[in-house]
Amino acid sequence: MNKGLSPTDIVGGSFWLLSIAMIAATFFFFAERSKVAGKWKTAMTLVGTVMVIAAVQYYYLENMWISTGQAPLVLRYIDWALSRPIQVVSFFVLLSAVTRLSTALFWRLLVGSLVTVVAEFLGSAGYMSTTLGFLIGMVGWLYILGELYLGEASTANANSGHERSQMGFASLRLIVTVGWAIYPLGYFMDHLGGGVDVNTLNVIYNFADFLNKLIFGLVIYRTAVDSTDSSTS
Amino acid sequence: MNKGLSPTDIVGGSFWLLSIAMIAATFFFFAERSKVAGKWKTAMTLVGTVMVIAAVQYYYLENMWISTGQAPLVLRYIDWALSRPIQVVSFFVLLSAVTRLSTALFWRLLVGSLVTVVAEFLGSAGYMSTTLGFLIGMVGWLYILGELYLGEASTANANSGHERSQMGFASLRLIVTVGWAIYPLGYFMDHLGGGVDVNTLNVIYNFADFLNKLIFGLVIYRTAVDSTDSSTS
């Protein structure tokens, strides 16, 4: 952090903001984990883990930005390769707390999310045609959405009869549908749509990532706390 | 920290003091969180989170000050954009422990505090007229005060019938009224009132921030501990 941060440096400022916010979120989710009932604790751990990953990632990116004035977009796949599969698997963990699921669903969700991230990475980094990377990434994402809206996850959720969990499931699914649209959109603009300013995209990604992770985490937190309270009383 | 800190460097010394104090406060609030009853734990977590944010922020600012001799005031919005909404939301969490509240109140408090911080930031950073930023910021702050003195939060507090919580609520409201006046005041002096020495303002902000955060936290701590004791015995 030798050169400091200029007051007009929105990219650097947003990295700084994100790194602090994610450290604080790590404390929040791991501390509040102690409040929820046993079967909800693993979901809280996963959410906390997503915050840890983002905290370290943004700390690294912020330092790199201040030292070098660059924060290549492709480095974001380091975070995404870890956090997006964890978030998709969170659906499985959340449903596991209230109903019985097949192990196959776990693997389908994990593989689907990994395929998405890896394809987008290979396209972004130039190891694969950018168009092919985009298409495979889209297929992976649509597959996950299919699983959540029409597949086993959807059915299991509908049959669980656990109202709080169903509300949480619907909210999380909405985040994955709407919030995650930023990832293929950013990819498209950067690689297929004629290019876009990397700084602008960094700032957009920062705030999208912030909301996608934080709101996702808070929905799981709220579901876990409400379910704990109602099962106690 | 290559160049060290001069004994006569009050700005740097106050950053150093704040960074240490906030680390210590983080330990204090998270450790003491274990002492309070379940329903007060979330308020303690939020207070602890505010300390974490300030600890990292002041650590960054101190390092930047020592390396570059600068600590632009606008960077403070990185902390404020996180800590002020959390503090305003703390009223909701505190009241939630003793009475039932509408979810709408949560959103009104959150949005009100965000509007204040964002408007002041846009004005400070030059993305908006400084006067307009000031006015919108004032409106947001006054709205929050209205909510706390006259609105749903005020009514819910009056009807809770929980004496300890009401004492805490009154103290917190006083901090937001009197202590938080430093933020528009500093803004006014810096941008509208003919300018002010940035070093002086940094030192004033440091001590105001210190008191606003620490006393706010201690009031919540005291309320939580007293309520825990009285409900146990």
Next chain:
Amino acid sequence: MNKGLSPTDIVGGSFWLLSIAMIAATFFFFAERSKVAGKWKTAMTLVGTVMVIAAVQYYYLENMWISTGQAPLVLRYIDWALSRPIQVVSFFVLLSAVTRLSTALFWRLLVGSLVTVVAEFLGSAGYMSTTLGFLIGMVGWLYILGELYLGEASTANANSGHERSQMGFASLRLIVTVGWAIYPLGYFMDHLGGGVDVNTLNVIYNFADFLNKLIFGLVIYRTAVDSTDSSTS
């Protein structure tokens, strides 16, 4: 991290990924440790310890890579000298939770794993003939496999009558058989098989290490959680 990380730097990127993943894994395993029954806690601690070791090791290697552009393969023995014995000893700890074992088995497993790592290190670093280092390393590994498939560990596992633990044991044994084959294979390619590009081997080792440690940890976690649940209900 002064020079930053180039988007096309796969070696540096994989170090970055690993260092973040292992920090996150440390949080995960230590947090989830609280969920498992008392007698499974030590196994979880050992798994968490392996993650701590890898987190620090990869953080160091990443920093070295970025500063110097080098990450000599022989430095990996610093991690391996600690993590591989801990992982082999985990078999003992896992079986100890469900059956009675001789202390001699503990020492045989510990010494066997240490012999493997030390011999490979001495061969790699040039303190011993590379061929001799390879052969002694192979003998140590085969000895451990013998213990797990045919020796006391195998018998104790078969006689424990604890189905979940037996499933875990079989999975862990498979990792040590198949996943660990990367270590002598990499050694052979590097020192005996005509040489190999150090960057390629670094990337291969990173992903092999990642899977060997993470899956190993998750198998123990799954075994501990399932055994806790079934013994409670």
Next chain:
Amino acid sequence: MNKGLSPTDIVGGSFWLLSIAMIAATFFFFAERSKVAGKWKTAMTLVGTVMVIAAVQYYYLENMWISTGQAPLVLRYIDWALSRPIQVVSFFVLLSAVTRLSTALFWRLLVGSLVTVVAEFLGSAGYMSTTLGFLIGMVGWLYILGELYLGEASTANANSGHERSQMGFASLRLIVTVGWAIYPLGYFMDHLGGGVDVNTLNVIYNFADFLNKLIFGLVIYRTAVDSTDSSTS
């Protein structure tokens, strides 16, 4: 830590020693806090907080010493402004565990200790006549001693009828009487008594601080543990 530490550098070595010792003390007091009964936990938290403050302070001073070869005495007031009030307040917290106290005593102790530190700081840093700073500092210290030997704190202690707590109180009071004499003494030697070598004073302060903090903490720890044991059995 670029230039390293020379074997004959007693100042740097004592900073190094203190920074490590205080980190270790932080772990010790926060871990052992779990052993004491609920009403003693806050005293343990305060002691732990004092260690955190010292750990960070000495870490900073050590780094500054190694980079610049200087560690101005006046920077010590950053630690003292936080740790001495916390230690004085510890008397209140300790007595609160065994008897009922007026809130006014809390404020008198807090203000008394702050007056002492702030006056000494203003005198040291040249914002006030060194003689006046010394005199006000002495008055503050003597006031605290008066409170502890003759005032409400003394009476409350005598009337508590809790033998263990009274032993602890007497020991802590002795530390504040004898051990804390180093602070006005060092101030006098430095500013009024013709000057003294800053390195010598740094080393003296380091060891005095070490003992004042560690023994103070251990007395509270011992009191808390003994009271917990006797109330359980």
Next chain:
Amino acid sequence: MNKGLSPTDIVGGSFWLLSIAMIAATFFFFAERSKVAGKWKTAMTLVGTVMVIAAVQYYYLENMWISTGQAPLVLRYIDWALSRPIQVVSFFVLLSAVTRLSTALFWRLLVGSLVTVVAEFLGSAGYMSTTLGFLIGMVGWLYILGELYLGEASTANANSGHERSQMGFASLRLIVTVGWAIYPLGYFMDHLGGGVDVNTLNVIYNFADFLNKLIFGLVIYRTAVDSTDSSTS
């Protein structure tokens, strides 16, 4: 860590290994502390504290070695001045869990161990004749051995009638007898026996320290766990 670590740098590699191992040991002992019964927890805390001290010390030494290519032996007294008294006091804490001891024993053990370390330090750093430092250090060590084999500690151990604790005591005593012989031996070789290569001695000290601390800790851990299990069942 700017210059990185050469693959053939055994001194630097052993510092690296030790710093990682001690961080991992810190996690291990503090996590497993939760498993042992209340009266054994303090012994576990002390062991964990020794690991913290070593972790920070070796981290500092490793950084210094990489930046400057030097790691003067006399800096080791910073660790030893803290860790050796803690380890000697561990005998008192261990015995306290199973029998009643005089406070005088505590002070004799503490003073004896401090005399040893301080005398050796004064001799090594040239503040005292190296021969005199050696002799006083030897007297301190022999005094501790006398206390453990013939004095009150020995008698208390024999009379405790707690088999597990007696086994632990015997093992710890053996470490202090045999393992600690490295300290006067290294001192003698370095200062009295014609000199020795500082790098060789650094490596020897590293591995001796590693074993002396880790095995010491594991013996206490084993004793605490076994005693907890047997008292529960």
